[in-house]
Amino acid sequence: MSGRFYRGELASYFEVDKLKRGKQGRVYLAKDQENENVVIKMSKRRFVPITTSSIELSKKINSQVPTSIDSIITEKEVLKTVTHPNIVKLRDTGVKDELPFIVTEYIQGPDxxxxxxxxxxxxxxxxxxxxxxxxxxxxxxxxxxxxxxxxxxxxxxxxxxxxxxxxxxxxxxxxxxxxxxxxxxxxxxxxxxxxxxxxxxxxxxxxxxxxxxxxxxxxxxxxxxxxxxxxxxxxxxxxxxxxxxxxxxxxxxxxxxxxxxxxxxxxxxxxxxxxxxxxxxxxxxxxxxxxxxxxxxxxxxxxxxxxxxxxxxxxxxxxxxxxx
CATH class of the missing domain: 1.10.510.10 (Transferase(Phosphotransferase) domain 1)
Structure with missing residues (x-):
């Protein structure tokens, strides 16, 4: 998995290491084009474009429970809206292998x-x-x-x-x-x-x-x-x-x-x-x-x-x- 490239809307990134894998997705450490650390968060499930057929499919499988894709899209939209020194910064967004991802600043510190x-x-x-x-x-x-x-x-x-x-x-x-x-x-x-x-x-x-x-x-x-x-x-x-x-x-x-x-x-x-x-x-x-x-x-x-x-x-x- 290590070494993959991600092309965002603003720049490209090179995956360095996997940081976390959870129920809703994966988190990677990556480098941007300036060789600075960033964090990439990617959903697990395939991204289905919003079309009439996909909406009907969603209804058929009763997929109303939030998915990892919902989580990534939600985080992207919120971080586009809010800006504050005490909030993690959104750097970029993109789609890779039909999976949406976001790029945030790398915070060198413990939770x-x-x-x-x-x-x-x-x-x-x-x-x-x-x-x-x-x-x-x-x-x-x-x-x-x-x-x-x-x-x-x-x-x-x-x-x-x-x-x-x-x-x-x-x-x-x-x-x-x-x-x-x-x-x-x-x-x-x-x-x-x-x-x-x-x-x-x-x-x-x-x-x-x-x-x-x-x-x-x-x-x-x-x-x-x-x-x-x-x-x-x-x-x-x-x-x-x-x-x-x-x-x-x-x-x-x-x-x-x-x-x-x-x-x-x-x-x-x-x-x-x-x-x-x-x-x-x-x-x-x-x-x-x-x-x-x-x-x-x-x-x-x-x-x-x-x-x-x-x-x-x-x-x-x-x-x-x-x-x-």
């Missing part, structure tokens, strides 16, 4: 799922520092502001869809995105991070806020609020309140705990009205100015270890990221 695992396994720390989590939350709120301003929602905010790059965080994987004014028949999110209304088919901007709140809860406690099989978690998300984060991490200040609690209320009317409002509270909670914030807020020997592994976060680590 938060990997960061949390690194804390647990290498540093023997059960969770991330609160100050770092607050900064991450602020960055993603700013990204969501841009998404929501276009009448869209992300649909799958979670640690593996947030990548750290230096002192900043970037939101990736928009394959589950949609319009905030539409109801959807099929659920495409991740149960452990999904709001009740999202699970029920009515995702909104406030659903992303809920998911971000669960993400911060996970980073600060080391685990999601509800642990178990998907169906069990779905039932819990629909009926049970999220436990107070201070029950699992007493170092979290009451102000930050309240931010997470407000973001994860079951009733939409009781949550933050916007990502901007949540960002304001997170910004107020930061104890130092952004430019003075260390990359990882803990002891010098631990910071040195993280700096080393961060420098090694080239495509070897990117292989373990979850894109689908």
């Amino acid at each position: 938060l799922e990997n960061v949390l695992n690194f804390y647990k396994t290498t540093l023997k720390k059960p969770r991330l520092p609160a100050q770092l989590c607050t900064k991450i939350g602020y960055d993603i709120c700013k990204a969501l502001e841009e998404v929501h301003s276009k009448g869209l929602y992300h649909g799958d905010v979670k640690p593996s869809n947030i990548v750290m790059q230096g002192k900043s965080s970037k939101l990736i994987d928009f394959g589950s995105s949609g319009q905030t004014d539409k109801a959807y028949e099929h659920y495409t999110g991740t149960p452990h991070f999904s709001a009740p209304e999202h699970i029920m088919g009515c995702p909104s901007a406030q659903s992303d806020i809920y998911s971000l709140g669960i993400t911060l809860y996970t980073l600060l406690s080391g685990n999601t609020p509800f642990i178990g099989p998907a169906l069990f978690v779905v039932q819990k998300q629909l009926t049970d309140e999220i436990p107070n984060i201070r029950e699992h991490n007493s170092r979290v200040k009451p102000e930050l705990s309240e931010i997470i609690s407000k973001a994860t209320r079951k009733r939409i009317s009781e949550r933050y009205e916007s990502a901007e409002e949540m960002a304001e509270d997170l910004q107020a909670h930061l104890e130092v100015e952004e430019e003075e914030l260390p990359l990882f807020d803990f002891e010098a020997e631990e910071r040195e270890a993280v700096d080393k592994i961060t420098r090694r976060f080239d495509y070897e680590v990117l292989k373990h990221q979850t894109y689908f």
Whole structure:
């Protein structure tokens, strides 16, 4: 598979290595014509041109469940619409072997799922520092502001869809995105991070806020609020309140705990009205100015270890990221 060429609408790319293979498609590391790293995400199923016959075929096989092609096309359209420093950049699009693909910037850094695992396994720390989590939350709120301003929602905010790059965080994987004014028949999110209304088919901007709140809860406690099989978690998300984060991490200040609690209320009317409002509270909670914030807020020997592994976060680590 390695060594294939991809001709996009704007440029050509040379495949270097396979990064990830999932249910919905494949992700490759590639080089552009300037020899810079890019990421190519490609659907698995063959691309069928939209014609009368293909629509009839779709009806016959009852193919209303989103496919990998739907995911790639959705991500392409969303990334064409949104532009923000905290959102992965779309570089190009194309079709190869009747399969649509997108080309995005290559982000040299770990996703938060990997960061949390690194804390647990290498540093023997059960969770991330609160100050770092607050900064991450602020960055993603700013990204969501841009998404929501276009009448869209992300649909799958979670640690593996947030990548750290230096002192900043970037939101990736928009394959589950949609319009905030539409109801959807099929659920495409991740149960452990999904709001009740999202699970029920009515995702909104406030659903992303809920998911971000669960993400911060996970980073600060080391685990999601509800642990178990998907169906069990779905039932819990629909009926049970999220436990107070201070029950699992007493170092979290009451102000930050309240931010997470407000973001994860079951009733939409009781949550933050916007990502901007949540960002304001997170910004107020930061104890130092952004430019003075260390990359990882803990002891010098631990910071040195993280700096080393961060420098090694080239495509070897990117292989373990979850894109689908």
